[in-house]
Amino acid sequence: QKEVEQDPGPLSVPEGAIVSLNCTYSNSAFQYFMWYRQYSRKGPELLMYTYSSGNKEDGRFTAQVDKSSKYISLFIRDSQPSDSATYLCAILNGGATNKLIFGTGTLLAVQP
Amino acid sequence: EPEVTQTPSHQVTQMGQEVILRCVPISNHLYFYWYRQILGQKVEFLVSFYNNEISEKSEIFDDQFSVERPDGSNFTLKIRSTKLEDSAMYFCASSLPDRGFYEQYFGPGTRLTVT
Numbered sequence: 737q738k739e740v741e742q743d744p745g746p747l748s749v750p751e752g753a754i755v756s757l758n759c760t761y762s763n764s765a766f767q768y769f770m771w772y773r774q775y776s777r778k779g780p781e782l783l784m785y786t787y788s789s790g791n792k793e794d795g796r797f798t799a800q801v802d803k804s805s806k807y808i809s810l811f812i813r814d815s816q817p818s819d820s821a822t823y824l825c826a827i828l829n830g831g832a833t834n835k836l837i838f839g840t841g842t843l844l845a846v847q848p
Numbered sequence: 849e850p851e852v853t854q855t856p857s858h859q860v861t862q863m864g865q866e867v868i869l870r871c872v873p874i875s876n877h878l879y880f881y882w883y884r885q886i887l888g889q890k891v892e893f894l895v896s897f898y899n900n901e902i903s904e905k906s907e908i909f910d911d912q913f914s915v916e917r918p919d920g921s922n923f924t925l926k927i928r929s930t931k932l933e934d935s936a937m938y939f940c941a942s943s944l945p946d947r948g949f950y951e952q953y954f955g956p957g958t959r960l961t962v963t
Contacts, residue, residue, distance in 0.1 A: 768950040779852075779939050779954035780891060787950075824891065834879065834904055834949035835893035 739763060740827055742839030751848050755812040759825035759839045762806065766837075768828035769801050771810045773821045774841065780824055783810070815846045850874045852955035854940050860961045861930055869925045869958045871940030880923045881941040881952060882915065884908075891939065896949075897923065930962045 742759045749755055757771075768787055772780035786792045789803045798811040808825055822841040828834070853872045861867050873880050882894040895905040897915050914926045923942075927934055937959050941952040 770950060772954075777957075777959075779956045782951060782953060785950045826891075828950050834881075834896045834943075835906065836883075836891075836949075836952060837893070838891040840890050 739837050740825060740839045742825055743842055744840050746843040746845060748845045748847060749815055751815060751817060751846055753815050753846070755810075755815050755819070755844060755846075757810040757812075757823050757825075757842050757844070759808045759827075760806055761808070761827055763829070764803070764806065766827045766829055769799070769808045770826040770828070770836065771797075771799055772824040772826055772838075774824055775821045780826075780838075783823075812844075815844075817846045817848045820844060820846050852940055852942055852953055854938075854955040854958050856958060857956070858959045858961070860963065863932060863962055864929050867927050867930055867960065869927075869938050869940075869960070871923045871925075871955055872921050873923055873940065873942030874953060875921070876944065877942035877953075878945050879903075879943045879949065879952075880915075880917070881943075882925045883939045883941060883954075884936040885939065885957075886933075886936045894925075894938075898945075927960075930960075932962050935960055935962045 740761050770785040771783045774780045786799045786801045792799045796813045800809040822843050824841045825839040826836040855870045880897045885891045895909045896903045912928045937957040939957045940955045943952045
C-alpha cells in the first residue's frame with residue numbers, strides 16, 4: 737500500500753467554484769499534514785500545515801484532517817484563475833524523521 | 849521575503865560526468881534538504897543535513913551522491929557519475945529548528961538532464 741495517495745486529476749472548475757482536493761494515507765503514526773502549491777516548472781510553495789486532526793483556515797483555504805479515516809482535504813473557496821496549479825499533499829511522520837512524503841499532486845485548472 | 853535560491857536553473861551533462869547543484873538556503877535556517885522530482889512522478893526525499901552532517905537519507909541517496917555546506921551560505925549536492933535515470937528536477941529546501949520539520953521552504957529547482 738502506498739504511503740500517500742492523491743488523485744492526479746486534472747480537475748477543471750469555473751472561477752468562483754469551491755474546490756475540494758484530497759489525499760489518503762496509510763500510516764496512522766503520521767502527525768503533520770501539509771499542502772503545497774506548485775506552479776509549472778517551479779518549486780513547491782507551502783500553503784499550510786495541520787497537526788493531528790481538525791481544521792485550519794487561512795483566507796480562502798481550509799485544510800482538514802480526519803485521522804480516523806486517514807483522509808486529508810484542502811478546500812479552496814471562491815477559486816480564481818491564479819489558483820491554477822498542481823496541489824501536493826505532504827505528510828511528516830514526526831519524531832526523529834524530517835522527510836516529507838509527498839502525494840503525486842492534483843492538477844487544478846480554474847477557468848475564467 | 850527571504851527565499852531559497854538554486855543555481856543553475858538547468859544543467860545538461862553527459863552520462864558519467866560529475867555535477868554539482870548549488871543552493872542558498874534562507875539565511876537563518878539551520879536544516880537543509882534535497883528532494884528530486886522525476887518528470888511525472890512524486891517529489892521524493894533524498895537527504896537532510898544539520899549541523900554539518902547528514903541527519904537522514906533515503907535509499908536513493910547512495911554513494912554516488914554527497915552533500916556539503918562549503919561555507920556559511922551555500923549548500924551543495926554532488927552527483928559523482930551521473931546516470932540517465934538521474935535526470936530530474938532537484939529541489940533544495942530549508943527550515944528553522946524551532947518550526948520542526950513541517951515548514952520546509954523550497955527553492956525553484958534545478959532541472960538536470962543527463963544525455
